[in-house]
Amino acid sequence: MKSMVIGGIILIIALMAGTYFVAGDAFNSDDYINTLTFLGAAAILTISTFVVLKYINQMKNDTASGELADENWDGIGEYKNPVPTGWAIIYVGTIIWMFWYFTVGYPINGFSQIGQWNEETNEYNAKFKEKWTNPNEQTLNAMGQSIFLVQCAPCHGVDAEGIAGKAQDLTKRISKEQVEYVIRNGANHLTEAYPGGMPPMMLSEDADIKEVSAYVANGFKGEQPAAYATCVACHGDNGEGMPMVGPNIKSYDDSIVIAVLKQGKKGLLGHMPSFNERLNETQEKALASYIRSLGDK
Secondary structure: OHHHHHHHHHHHHHHHHHHHHHHHHHHHOOOHHHHHHHHHHHHHHHHHHHHHHHHHHHHHHOOOOOOEEEEEEOOEEEEOOOOOHHHHHHHHHHHHHHHHHHHOOOOOOOOOHHHHHHHHHHHHHHHHHHHOOOOOHHHHHHHHHHHHHHHHHHHHOOOOOOOOOOOOOOOOOOOHHHHHHHHHHOEOOOOOOOOOOEOOOOOOOHHHHHHHHHHHHOOOOOOOOHHHHHHHHHHOOOOOOEOOOEOOOOOOOHHHHHHHHHHOEEEOOEEEOOOOOOOOHHHHHHHHHHHHHHOOO
């Protein structure tokens, strides 16, 4: 037994020395959490080692005794010994702790990094909203440019020209190919802003589709094609759209930009995800202001 105790002490010292050697720098700071963790590890190692040694010695010296249970397997039976008191206490204590954890303890009423982050974010958003309640157009444009460079430029490019066709060229409202694609396939993804959507093949003749597409992509310049009369009911005679019916297809305005930001967009060039949870209302207006200004340059 004495040799086992000595061996256990040597094992504890070796384990603690190894821990300190690997993470020693962590204990040279003012962070008391590391120190408490190290002390806790030392206590667990010490207790565990001596408990293991105790039971190893008991297995060597003790002889089985007591009443055997009726069940046995291949001649191997089990004694009717009561549940150890320590096990019972730990079992009941775990159940009590579970109820405490979900009703009183962390994270409901305790500190958490996520909770702290949410509080700080809400505080910042409140200050932001108060500061920028009624910004003028110049302020919105400058704010929108900053937002664009962070949120939009990775896909649309810093010049907003779409990185060689990989994304929408925001310096132009729409291309001829995009108009043709929408006429042939429809567009029903902006359901919040335009619940009715646009059904496919509102124009059936290829010549009419190409003529209307060229007219719209050219900014409604020149003579209006007769086939465009089909589009007037939703987009208006000048293409500036109608609220809750059809978007502005002549130029960017706040309603179409904000609708795409909230719901994303699917079209000829691919899929743009929704930014509904990333930007607040002021930031959406700012981004719309900046995108509108791109067409004026």
